[in-house]
Amino acid sequence: MTIDAPAWRDLPRRPVDAVALEARAKELATRSIKAASQAAAHELTIRCMDLTTLEGSDTAGRVRGLCTRARLPDPEDPECPPVAAVCVYPSLVSTAVEALAGSTVKVASVAGAFPSGQSSLELRLGDIRAAVADGADEIDIVMNRGAFLAGDTDTVVAEIAAAKAACGAAHLKTILEVGELGSYEAIRWASMLAMAAGSDVIKTSTGKIGAAATPPIALCMAEAIREYGDLTGASIGLKLAGGIRTAKQASHYLVIVNETLGTSWLHPDRFRFGASGLLNDVIAQRRFRATGRYTRFSDLPVD
Amino acid sequence: MNDRSAEPEPLAAAQTFAGYAPAPESTSIVTLADRYDLWIGGEWRPPSEGRWFPTVNPASGEPIAEIAEGSAPDIDAAVAAARAAFDGPWAATSPSQRSRILFRIARLLQERAREFAVLESLDGGKPIRESRDVDVPLAAAHFFYHAGWADKLDWAFGGGVHARPVGVVGQIIPWNFPLLMAAWKLAPALAAGNTVVLKPAETTSLTALLLVEVLREAGLPAGVVNIVTGGGDAGAALAAHPGVDKIAFTGSTEVGRSIRRATAATGARLTLELGGKSAHVIYDDAPLDQAVEGAVQGIWFNQGHVCCAGSRLLVQESIADAFTERLVARMQRLRVGDPLDKNTDIGAINSGAQLARITELCEIAESEGARRVQTTAALPDRGWFFPPTIFTGVDTSHRIAVEEVFGPVLAVMTFRTPQEAIAKANSTPYGLAAGVWTSDGARILWTAERLRAGVVWANTYNQFDPASPFGGMRASGFGREGGRQGLDAYVNLEAAS
Numbered sequence: 001m002t003i004d005a006p007a008w009r010d011l012p013r014r015p016v017d018a019v020a021l022e023a024r025a026k027e028l029a030t031r032s033i034k035a036a037s038q039a040a041a042h043e044l045t046i047r048c049m050d051l052t053t054l055e056g057s058d059t060a061g062r063v064r065g066l067c068t069r070a071r072l073p074d075p076e077d078p079e080c081p082p083v084a085a086v087c088v089y090p091s092l093v094s095t096a097v098e099a100l101a102g103s104t105v106k107v108a109s110v111a112g113a114f115p116s117g118q119s120s121l122e123l124r125l126g127d128i129r130a131a132v133a134d135g136a137d138e139i140d141i142v143m144n145r146g147a148f149l150a151g152d153t154d155t156v157v158a159e160i161a162a163a164k165a166a167c168g169a170a171h172l173k174t175i176l177e178v179g180e181l182g183s184y185e186a187i188r189w190a191s192m193l194a195m196a197a198g199s200d201v202i203k204t205s206t207g208k209i210g211a212a213a214t215p216p217i218a219l220c221m222a223e224a225i226r227e228y229g230d231l232t233g234a235s236i237g238l239k240l241a242g243g244i245r246t247a248k249q250a251s252h253y254l255v256i257v258n259e260t261l262g263t264s265w266l267h268p269d270r271f272r273f274g275a276s277g278l279l280n281d282v283i284a285q286r287r288f289r290a291t292g293r294y295t296r297f298s299d300l301p302v303d
Numbered sequence: 304m305n306d307r308s309a310e311p312e313p314l315a316a317a318q319t320f321a322g323y324a325p326a327p328e329s330t331s332i333v334t335l336a337d338r339y340d341l342w343i344g345g346e347w348r349p350p351s352e353g354r355w356f357p358t359v360n361p362a363s364g365e366p367i368a369e370i371a372e373g374s375a376p377d378i379d380a381a382v383a384a385a386r387a388a389f390d391g392p393w394a395a396t397s398p399s400q401r402s403r404i405l406f407r408i409a410r411l412l413q414e415r416a417r418e419f420a421v422l423e424s425l426d427g428g429k430p431i432r433e434s435r436d437v438d439v440p441l442a443a444a445h446f447f448y449h450a451g452w453a454d455k456l457d458w459a460f461g462g463g464v465h466a467r468p469v470g471v472v473g474q475i476i477p478w479n480f481p482l483l484m485a486a487w488k489l490a491p492a493l494a495a496g497n498t499v500v501l502k503p504a505e506t507t508s509l510t511a512l513l514l515v516e517v518l519r520e521a522g523l524p525a526g527v528v529n530i531v532t533g534g535g536d537a538g539a540a541l542a543a544h545p546g547v548d549k550i551a552f553t554g555s556t557e558v559g560r561s562i563r564r565a566t567a568a569t570g571a572r573l574t575l576e577l578g579g580k581s582a583h584v585i586y587d588d589a590p591l592d593q594a595v596e597g598a599v600q601g602i603w604f605n606q607g608h609v610c611c612a613g614s615r616l617l618v619q620e621s622i623a624d625a626f627t628e629r630l631v632a633r634m635q636r637l638r639v640g641d642p643l644d645k646n647t648d649i650g651a652i653n654s655g656a657q658l659a660r661i662t663e664l665c666e667i668a669e670s671e672g673a674r675r676v677q678t679t680a681a682l683p684d685r686g687w688f689f690p691p692t693i694f695t696g697v698d699t700s701h702r703i704a705v706e707e708v709f710g711p712v713l714a715v716m717t718f719r720t721p722q723e724a725i726a727k728a729n730s731t732p733y734g735l736a737a738g739v740w741t742s743d744g745a746r747i748l749w750t751a752e753r754l755r756a757g758v759v760w761a762n763t764y765n766q767f768d769p770a771s772p773f774g775g776m777r778a779s780g781f782g783r784e785g786g787r788q789g790l791d792a793y794v795n796l797e798a799a800s
Contacts, residue, residue, distance in 0.1 A: 015742035017762050020593035030432055032326035032645035040320035047314070200307060223592045234307040258321050259636055264310070266317035 008157050008196045012227070016184040016220060025215035031255045041251040042286050043081060044266050046073055050108055050239070050274045052087040054115075054207070060095045063088055065303035067099035074283045075301065077290070083279070084268035085138060089114075090131040097135035108138035108173070112163060115177075115206035117142035121159060128166040138171040139163070140239075140274075142206060145180050148190055156190075160197035173201035173239055173272075176221075179211025184220045191224035201237035207274065212242020218253055222260040229261075238265070241274030247285040250278060323638070326645040328431045332418045338369040339508070341377055341532060342515050344384030345525020350533070351376040358508060361428035361651040362642050362686040370508045373533035375540040378500065381529035382546040385471040385498040388526030393498055396524065398454035405450035405494060407521035412443040412486075415517065419510055423482055424642040426509040428651030428687070429605050431643050441767055442486035445785070448769035449494035452790060456495060457799070459787045466794040468496035469572060470548030473541040475562075476511075477554045478504035478653050479608040479709075485511050487784050488551050489528060490769075495793040497549075500529045502541050504554075506654050508532040539565070547571055551792065553610070556707075556733075556778050574782025574792045576610065576774055578707040579735030582728035583613030583764065584750060586721070587622045589740035593762070595629045597740055598713070601764040603637060603691055606649055607711040608657075610779075611736035613764050615704060617724050620717040627695060627715055631676055634691050640683055649711060652687040661689050661710035668694050668703035673714070699730055707733070721746065725753045735779035738764045757783070 033041050051070045053062060067086055074080040085106035086096050096107045109131040113119035128139050141163050147155040164172045174194040178187050194202045202221055205212040218240050225236045238261070240253055250273060257265050265271050280300045287295045338355055340347040350371040357366035373381075396404075412419065419442075420434040429438070452459055456466035472492045476484040481503060492499050503511040511530055518528055531537055538558070542550050543565040549572040552562050556577040566573050583601045585594050601613025618626050642650030652658040669675055673694040682688040689710055697704050697714040704714050718724040728737060737756040739747055751759040757775040760766060767773065772783035783789050 014592075015588065015590045017590040017593040017742070020590065020596060020762060023763075024593070024596045030436065030645070031323065033320075033323065034326045035324035037320050037322060037324040040316040043316040044314070044320055047316070227592075235309070236307060254320060258317075263317050263321040264313055266320060267311045267314055269309070269311040 008153060008193050011192045011196055011231070013189050013192070014185070014227070016188050018184055021184055021220055022216045025219045025256065028219070028255050028259060029215060029252045031252075033251045033255070038251070039289055041254055042247055042282050042289070044254055045247060045250040045273060045278070045282050046083055047081050048266070048268045048271050048273055049083040049279060050085045050087045050272050051083045051279060052207070052241075052274050052276050054087070054089060054110060058089060058092060060092065062303070063092045063095045064099045067096055067105070069279070069301055069303045070100065070105045071103045073279055074286065077286070080283070080286070084272055087140065087274060090127055090134070090136075093131050093134040093136045106137040107135060108140055109136040110140045112141040114140070114142060115208035117144055118146070121162065125162055125166045128163055132166070132168055132170045136170055138173060139167050140173045140175060140203060142175045142177060143190060143194060145177055148181070153193060157193050157197040160194055160199060164198035171200040172198065173203045173237070174199040175203045175206055177206055177209065178204045178213070178217050179209050184216065187217060187220050188224045191221050192228060195225070195228045195234070195236050199236065201239050201272065203239035203241055203274065205242040207242040213240040213244060215252060215256060218256050219260060222257055226261055235270060237270045237272065239272040239274055244273055244275050245277045245281060247278070247282045250282065323646045325641075327641065328421055328424075328643045328645055330421055330425060330643065333422050333425065335368050335509070339371060339512050339532065341371045341373050341381070342512070342530040343377065343381045344387070344529065348380070350374065356505075358426060358506065360425055360686070361653055362683070364686050367425065368509065370532045373502075373531035373537040375536070377531050377533075378537060378540040378544055381500040381531050382471055382544050384526040384529050385500050386546060388524060389468070389471055389498040392524035393496065393527050398456065398496070401494065401496065402450045402453035404521050404523055405446050405453055405490065408517055408523075409443045409446035409450060411517045411520055412439065412446065416440070416443070419482055419513065421643065422513055423510050424650065427478060427481055427507045428642050428653050430647040430650040431645055432647065433605060438480055438483045441769070442483045445486040445490040445769045449490035453494040456790070456794065459790050460796055463799050464796045465799050466495065466796055469793055469795055470497060471546060472497045472499050472549045472551060472793065473502070473544065473547040474499055475502045475538045475541060475550070475552045475554065476504060477610075478507040479605060479610070481507035482510035482514065484553055485514060488553075491784070491790050491793050493523075493527065495790060497793055498527045500531060500541055500547070502531055502533070502538050505534045542566060545569065549573070549792065551782070552576070559780055572792065574774070574784075575780030576782070576784065577735075577778060577780040578709075579610050579612070579733045579775065579779050580615055580705065580707050580731050581611055581613050581733070581736040581738070581756065582615045582617055582731070582754070583738040584724050584728055584740065585616065585618045585622070585626060586724075586739070586741035586743070586746060587619040588742050590742055590762070591622070591626065591629070594740040595626065595633050597738065597762070597764045598630055599633055601738060602713040603649060603711050604765050606652060606689070608653060608709055609765065611758060611765065613736070613738050614708060614713060615728075615731075616713055616715045617718050617727055618715060619724070620719050623717045627693070631693060634676075634693060635678055637678060637691050639678065639680060639688060639690060649691055652689050652710065655687055657709065658687040658689055661708055661712060664703060664706060664708050665692060665712060668697070668701060668714075671701045671703070673697045673701055673703055699727060705731065721750065725750065729753075729755045732778040733775065734777040735775035736760065
């Protein structure tokens with residue numbers, strides 16, 4: 001069933017009570033994830049991970065190394081599932097596509113003048129089309145925060161819709177860059193607009209500014225996704241990026257998603273972590289579960 | 304365009320994760336005696352009538368210890384010990400020394416927090432998450448707060464007065480927050496220089512008895528706090544005792560009335576914190592998802608065994624269906640079960656008698672035409688449990704809209720205008736607490752001004768702070784606990800000369 005997205009003007013613009021939102025996020029963080037649930041959390045964290053490298057110094061060699069890691073995150077454990085995707089700059093998409101051929105790992109590319117988005121729409125759409133033409137399965141764009149903060153909602157929505165069209169069959173993840181929006185209400189409203197404009201996934205942040213995903217922000221966006229789903233039947237994905245470095249942090253986010261959106265959201269089609277450092281912590285925790293010994297971080301792969 | 308409503312094949316790991324494997328808090332930290340005596344005059348004394356009764360773990364129905372059944376002669380002895388301490392060692396203890404003792408009690412409670420939390424959940428059935436995160440930290444906070452007042456009492460009342468202790472205080476506390484209510488009562492009484500006879504609730508004596516260890520270690524002189532466990536007879540003997548200068552009672556309105564009769568014209572001062580049927584008003588401009596959480600916190604905190612529970616939910620008609628739908632979905636996620644599991648949201652009902660009363664009131668509600676919605680997850684097969692419950696289609700004349708259930712049962716009603724919300728909210732003999740949710744600051748003020756309740760929470764519910772006075776009006780009692788207003792009940796003010 002394809003859902004006709006409602007016009008953004010028809011969507012509710014909800015107030016968000018910051019104190020109560022943060023209290024709920026804190027309460028969810030008290031869930032105690034142990035034993036089999038903890039092992040499952042580690043598996044889900046890996047399966048839902050976009051292994052990311054977004055540096056000016058990225059090379060084909062660096063990306064190939066990351067792709068090898070993505071296929072087999074723990075060289076000592078062939079049972080370890082692959083990550084969901086590798087996320088790179090557009091110029092390195094073809095390298096990643098080649099390196100990941102025959103695997104289930106998707107190729108994601110940031111595109112559209114990442115991370116600021118401050119470029120002409122034509123250039124940004126061209127960036128997307130080029131990445132898709134090179135074989136990207138998923139495109140991560142940034143929302144036009146300038147237009148959003150100026151109140152130019154039509155432009156915000158129209159640009160995302162144009163990006164969606166440029167994506168073709170590729171999945172569109174729209175980055176709100178929550179650290180620049182100023183309030184939970186703005187984050188919730190931006191979430192609604194991004195979904196109404198056709199995004200398959202809404203994403204917190206680029207990782208290029210200090211502020212990034214936090215538990216209350218994840219909760220706020222998950223609540224927006226839930227409401228959008230109630231209104232339209234659409235199941236929009238959530239991607240959290242920036243500052244998620246430990247397996248324990250990740251399992252708190254899994255709790256937030258599970259208790260807000262339901263267990264069916266604990267799936268790489270609907271939930272992602274954008275991270276790089278997180279993987280080694282999860283692998284270290286998995287090895288500890290398996291062997292009872294903590295591994296030295298220097299013994300883990302650097303990619 | 305790809306299909307945004309596609310349903311992916313669920314992952315086995317997702318199901319495993321979401322089941323939250325059992326995470327039981329260990330009980331090894333608690334050492335229970337087989338049998339507990341009465342704490343009178345700084346020593347353990349057997350009850351005068353030589354009778355003990357079992358205290359039961361409500362999550363299993365099994366007895367865990369025997370508690371002394373105190374009676375009138377024991378109350379006599381306890382009051383005499385309190386009087387002797389009041390005239391003797393406690394009078395000789397300087398205010399700054401009292402302050403230090405209260406600080407020590409607070410610190411010791413923090414140090415032994417896990418032990419108190421486990422014991423509270425074991426004896427009372429409340430989820431460990433709440434005893435660990437709410438009851439014990441707040442109990443310590445009350446001692447910290449009042450430690451600060453102990454040597455500054457004259458300044459608590461605006462200056463120009465001397466604040467003198469009242470004397471021997473009888474304190475009768477309920478079973479819903481056993482340690483916390485003991486702290487609410489003891490901390491201001493001790494800060495002001497009074498001595499105390501404390502009567503814990505029959506089903507939940509253990510944390511008060513463990514508190515004895517803390518009071519001793521903190522250096523509280525013998526006889527300053529005496530603890531007489533037992534049933535209603537011991538409480539009645541304490542309330543009517545001529546040697547008591549003040550009674551503080553938290554519990555049912557019915558017992559509160561009898562205590563008021565018993566203390567009439569005796570000269571004993573009295574504060575009562577009684578029942579409630581508090582209104583929780585949700586306006587159509589409320590932050591919806593947070594208001595749902597507020598409603599959850601309002602009624603399902605501590606299984607609804609909360610005198611100020613937001614048990615009457617008043618939702619503006621224009622959002623009533625959407626709100627109720629969300630609330631029901633949220634209710635289904637509540638995890639009911641072993642109180643000692645760290646992931647349990649709803650623990651055990653405190654006693655078989657309370658479970659029977661909740662069950663009966665729900666049956667009456669159905670027979671009167673209200674519609675019952677409950678969680679569908681299985682309940683534990685032993686112990687006393689009741690599923691979180693919502694009644695919709697409730698009218699103001701239904702008993703479920705009027706009577707205090709003191710359980711996890713919410714009555715949902717609607718209103719059309721703010722004026723109607725106020726009229727319905729105030730249509731109750733009680734007046735303990737109320738809540739309001741709106742994103743309009745002016746409407747918060749307008750509503751709070753008109754709600755007749757001792758406490759009004761705005762865009763939150765069931766928040767407690769030792770600096771904030773708590774208490775009711777009308778059938779919910781009188782007097783305040785916490786803040787400077789709470790100290791007032793424990794002092795006699797004399798003009799400074």
